[in-house]
Amino acid sequence: MTLAIETNALTRRFGNLCAVDSLDLRVERSKFYGFLGPNGAGKSTTIKILTGLLAPTHGSMRILGETMDGSEKTLEIKRRIGVVPENLALFDNLRAREYLTFIGRMYLLPISTVRERCQELLTMMNLENEEKKLVIEYSHGMKKKLALAAALIPNPDLLFLDEPFEGVDAVSSRVSHRYGWLMAREPWHREIPGQRSGIQRLHS
Numbered sequence: 664m665t666l667a668i669e670t671n672a673l674t675r676r677f678g679n680l681c682a683v684d685s686l687d688l689r690v691e692r693s694k695f696y697g698f699l700g701p702n703g704a705g706k707s708t709t710i711k712i713l714t715g716l717l718a719p720t721h722g723s724m725r726i727l728g729e730t731m732d733g734s735e736k737t738l739e740i741k742r743r744i745g746v747v748p749e750n751l752a753l754f755d756n757l758r759a760r761e762y763l764t765f766i767g768r769m770y771l772l773p774i775s776t777v778r779e780r781c782q783e784l785l786t787m788m789n790l791e792n793e794e795k796k797l798v799i800e801y802s803h804g805m806k807k808k809l810a811l812a813a814a815l816i817p818n819p820d821l822l823f824l825d826e827p828f829e830g831v832d833a834v835s836s837r838v839s840h841r842y843g844w845l846m847a848r849e850p851w852h853r854e855i856p857g858q859r860s861g862i863q864r865l866h867s
């Protein structure tokens with residue numbers, strides 16, 4: 664069975680600093696994988712490399728069975744990945760539904776699918792009653808939930824979460840967590856049974 668993530672001696676240096684040192688990682692599909700370590704251990708850097716935001720200095724990786732090397736295939740793989748980054752990059756002057764619609768359209772989803780998923784995710788994240796607010800008016804936890812909803816919009820085969828539940832209330836965390844398990848185990852809109860995977864970076 665192809666692995667969700669496979670890295671070989673993955674290394675990233677910033678000048679003299681080695682942020683990720685020869686990482687060999689194997690993550691099976693349909694699993695939630697927690698990535699623990701103290702501040703500065705290199706967790707976010709690893710996620711940035713695995714999602715194609717940062718190039719490794721050395722080493723190689725395969726994501727969902729494909730080599731991530733900047734080729735045409737890399738873009739295809741990126742379409743199958745969802746990510747909630749450490750530093751949220753939301754648009755302050757949009758409302759949640761507008762933002763999710765924008766992201767859905769960026770993934771080239773049909774508008775009917777985007778509408779359906781927006782509704783489902785806004786309900787799941789308990790953001791339905793905040794519809795009139797702009798993102799700039801959101802609390803930190805609300806922003807975090809919106810970022811998670813945006814990562815789920817494309818119905819990704821692989822989801823990366825950098826500090827997913829930091830600042831999110833207990834009920835929403837539980838709902839999101841349960842949803843993540845469901846997502847890993849069962850198909851949602853696109854029917855590839857038992858293929859989804861998640862990687863979360865949690866604080867130790």
Ligand SMILES: Nc1ncnc2c1ncn2[C@@H]1O[C@H](COP(=O)(O)OP(=O)(O)OP(=O)(O)O)[C@@H](O)[C@H]1O
Pocket residue numbers: 677680681682700701702703704705706707708709749
């Ligand atoms: N763009 C950059 N330029 C220079 N150094 C960087 C850069 N990004 C990260 N680093 C360094 O790489 C190391 C790993 O950082 P990283 O953000 O991956 O850690 P982390 O495990 O996510 O930490 P935290 O728990 O604080 O989020 C740190 O020493 C950091 O200072």
Ligand SMILES: [Mg+2]
Pocket residue numbers: 706707708749825
């Ligand atoms: Mg980090």
